[in-house]
Amino acid sequence: MNSPLMSFQQRVSHALADGQLRVALDRTTERFTLKRVAGLASLPDADVVRDRARSIRLHTLSRLDEYLEQFEANVTSVGGQVHWASDAQEANEIVLDLARSRSVKRVVKSKSMVSEEIELNQALISGGLDVVESDLGEYIIQLAGETPSHIIAPAVHKTREQIGQLLADKLGVPMTDDPVEMTATARSALRDVFLQSEMGVSGVNFGVASTGSLAIVTNEGNASLTVTAPRIHVAMMGIERVVPTLDDLAVMLLVLARSATGQKLTVYTDLLTGPRRGDPDGPEELHVVLLDNGRSRLVGTEVGEVLACIRCGACLNACPVYQQIGGHAYGSVYSGPIGAVLTPSLDREGPWHELPEASSLCGACREVCPVRIDIPRMLLALRAETVRSGKANQWVRIVFWLYRIAATKPRLFRCGVSVVRQLTRMFFVNGWLLRLPSPLSSWTQSREFPVIASRTFSEEMRDREEGSGDE
């Protein structure tokens, strides 16, 4: 993951000042949220299914090594080949080597967050290959030279008017903001790409250990073409995306689309088991690149449950912070609450310690997560890690150390409250403080700050006791 140029606070300011972004986010996050509720309501008992999905994910993670070995054995037995990549560089080299050794010139891609995580496109393009994204959202951001701002809707930060302008600028087509026309434009541009590419690179929603199958869900059918039309199919898969059996896969599919877009199923669900074997269609070769990139290190840790994530994006849509700033402000390809856990966990040396702070801990993410990942608890664990490792702001540590001393000595606490009261009462206007010094100034930029009460509750109680004693 590349380090972003601006600081997190600067990116937040930038996002909050972007009126177009606000329009785009308002249009989409609310729609996704409402559709999700309706989608889950179509299950007889969504809570039971979610519990089941959660237990499947946690069980798989508890025996991840066994299921991965089984998965590899079964992929191999149906004629595919598994490549293990410990980090981004290794994964990119594997794909590049495959392309070079097989004289590949053109690569078509369907949506893959793993490929975004490892910046595969840049690696392939630097290696002299043509790479074209075929998911409409990914195609749009590729044209714009941007990164995805949402796990399932990569171009969600753009209004349809902005997209129409982009297509007009880049492809020389007439400007329109009609989604149907824009889709037709992309479709006709992409059709030849599918037919001319020698290699198709896809993501993987789930790999099934018992059969070696890959499940890929899309709404555009672009993955179906990506994985069948070119000679070679390379599937990019995080090691955590394995499920034990097809029955388990069925449970995951019950909650995935419902949580993501509210659909019962996506329009296309591809279940691929091996390359072409005598039959007329399918690729000649199937390669599965299993990426670790910091994942295996997380198993069994306080943030290990983040590996249960099925990348539905529901927590992004529900998050009041994401709704304000969108995905790019997070600075990494994984945004929103899950990104705020995943990014600093996968890339421990990166400049990500502010991401877990970007949450009011409201719990909306935990409430919508199809596998009930306790994201707020993990954000708290990461905050504690920041303090432990000495990366936390020093004033925070000093303030809480002092506060703790006072709060465990009631007389000192009362004295402290009195002192603060005297201070605040020197500057108040009608019972409120209109301006505070840094770092508290960020409060009074938009809100008044209350002063300490003239009689605190404990003072009232003491008076009451003394009063009753006199009687």
Add this chain to the structure above:
Amino acid sequence: MPETIFSVQLFATCLVDAIRPAAGLATLRLLERLGVKVIVPSGQTCCGQPAFNSGCLADARAMARYTIDLLEKSPVPIVVPSGSCSDMIVHRYRELLADDPAYASKAERVAARTYELSQYLSDVLKVQDVGAQCRRTITYHPSCHLLRGLGVRSAPSQLLDSIADARCVSLPGAEDCCGFGGTFAVKMGELSSAMLNRKLDAIVESGADTVVACDVGCLMHIEGGLKRRGSNVVVRHLAEVLVESE
């Protein structure tokens, strides 16, 4: 005064103590009016939530142990007029002190008998109507830790609905966070302000003259925003409106 069969201890919280004592006094009055004998343990300070949420776990643990010792002096249930402080005591103390042999079981015991005020009224006292009366148009903001932490969804609204002469109006996007989040409001001030502005717009849209919540943190945040806007809408803690009668 009715015969006392219920006894509780009131943990007022640091924000009620210092910023909004009226909420503590109203809680006390309300419980006593309902026939509950209320002890207010002296020496109470802060549950430790701000330190916990900031990752300062050693400090949070020290405050948790202190509060547990204070509350363990009496075996009676603990009532807290705050969703987030209750959530801290009920859910986080256990996690925080799980590896502390001297405090793990005490933390469990304290958690098991801690109730947020509206929770205590509805689940233990089984009251939905406390006989309050006021002429207000009220909208209710469900604070996040009360709603999603403790799972208290309907009790406060039912209590508000029972107030004579008051009109309750719904708050658009009610379950959206107000952006307070403790130190979040300072550390991420701009982001917090953007979230608050959305909440304030919704309050104005609701047509209410009074916003009620069960958390003084959220109330002081919302009130500070309303003051800055020059709005006439007032904020009240649930207990404050439940003791009103003209």
